[in-house]
Amino acid sequence: MSVVPTIRVQSRDFDLQEEISALTAGRRDIGAVVTFTGLCRDEQGALSALELEHYPGMAEAEMQRIGRLALERFSLMGLTAIHRYGKILPGENIVLVIAASPHRQAAFDGANFVMDFLKTSAPFWKKEHAQDGTARDWVAAKDADDTARDKWR
Amino acid sequence: MSVKLVYFAWVRERIGKGEEEIELPDSVVTARDLLHHLKTLGEEYENALQYPEVIRVAVNQEHVEHSEKIAGAREIGIFPPMTGG
Numbered sequence: 294m295s296v297v298p299t300i301r302v303q304s305r306d307f308d309l310q311e312e313i314s315a316l317t318a319g320r321r322d323i324g325a326v327v328t329f330t331g332l333c334r335d336e337q338g339a340l341s342a343l344e345l346e347h348y349p350g351m352a353e354a355e356m357q358r359i360g361r362l363a364l365e366r367f368s369l370m371g372l373t374a375i376h377r378y379g380k381i382l383p384g385e386n387i388v389l390v391i392a393a394s395p396h397r398q399a400a401f402d403g404a405n406f407v408m409d410f411l412k413t414s415a416p417f418w419k420k421e422h423a424q425d426g427t428a429r430d431w432v433a434a435k436d437a438d439d440t441a442r443d444k445w446r
Numbered sequence: 447m448s449v450k451l452v453y454f455a456w457v458r459e460r461i462g463k464g465e466e467e468i469e470l471p472d473s474v475v476t477a478r479d480l481l482h483h484l485k486t487l488g489e490e491y492e493n494a495l496q497y498p499e500v501i502r503v504a505v506n507q508e509h510v511e512h513s514e515k516i517a518g519a520r521e522i523g524i525f526p527p528m529t530g531g
Contacts, residue, residue, distance in 0.1 A: 346454055347530070348454055348504070355509075387530075388530070415531070418526065431526065433529070
């Protein structure tokens with residue numbers, strides 16, 4: 294049976310429990326579910342919001358590609374990745390990754406792998422909005438994210 | 447060759463538009479050639495593509511290296527390093 298990742302790019306929020314249930318419904322063979330949720334933080338009060346821009350079409354395609362790589366590499370039983378776009382306030386969700394497998398290590402590694410590649414190759418960009426409402430600048434890409442990705446080579 | 451270019455994030459803001467259809471001279475073969483050609487189109491392009499080595503290029507919505515040929519491209523995306531997740 295070939296498993297396909299569930300990939301969504303959306304402006305609306307997601308519900309963690311709903312997404313876990315959708316992934317595990319009717320299954321008796323899944324022994325581990327690892328989830329990662331990325332949230333918008335306010336950077337010690339300096340930020341009022343993040344604006345998430347994406348490349349429609351390519352964002353979904355690239356997330357599918359990353360998801361398929363993870364399914365194959367870690368023999369996952371299921372994978373969900375959801376990324377939001379638009380204006381996101383501190384405390385709100387940005388991204389969700391759920392990996393399911395028979396045992397915990399593959400699920401941990403699968404979710405970690407997907408996040409490392411999402412950050413470095415899925416076409417999304419963050420712009421910061423300052424507390425006074427003015428647009429600050431685009432978030433700069435971090436070398437540490439490339440290093441995190443390269444450990445999977 | 448005529449191709450649709452799409453820009454994102456600060457590349458889009460500096461060029462001042464999200465997309466455009468442009469005619470490319472025959473001398474533009476690779477993604478790198480394209481970036482250097484665009485830089486000659488005006489101050490806003492020069493400003494957006496000042497450091498072409500950091501710019502990412504996608505052909506038909508797939509990442510490509512700067513050394514790759516762009517022949518046959520319908521849509522070329524040009525954008526800064528990604529910061530999602």
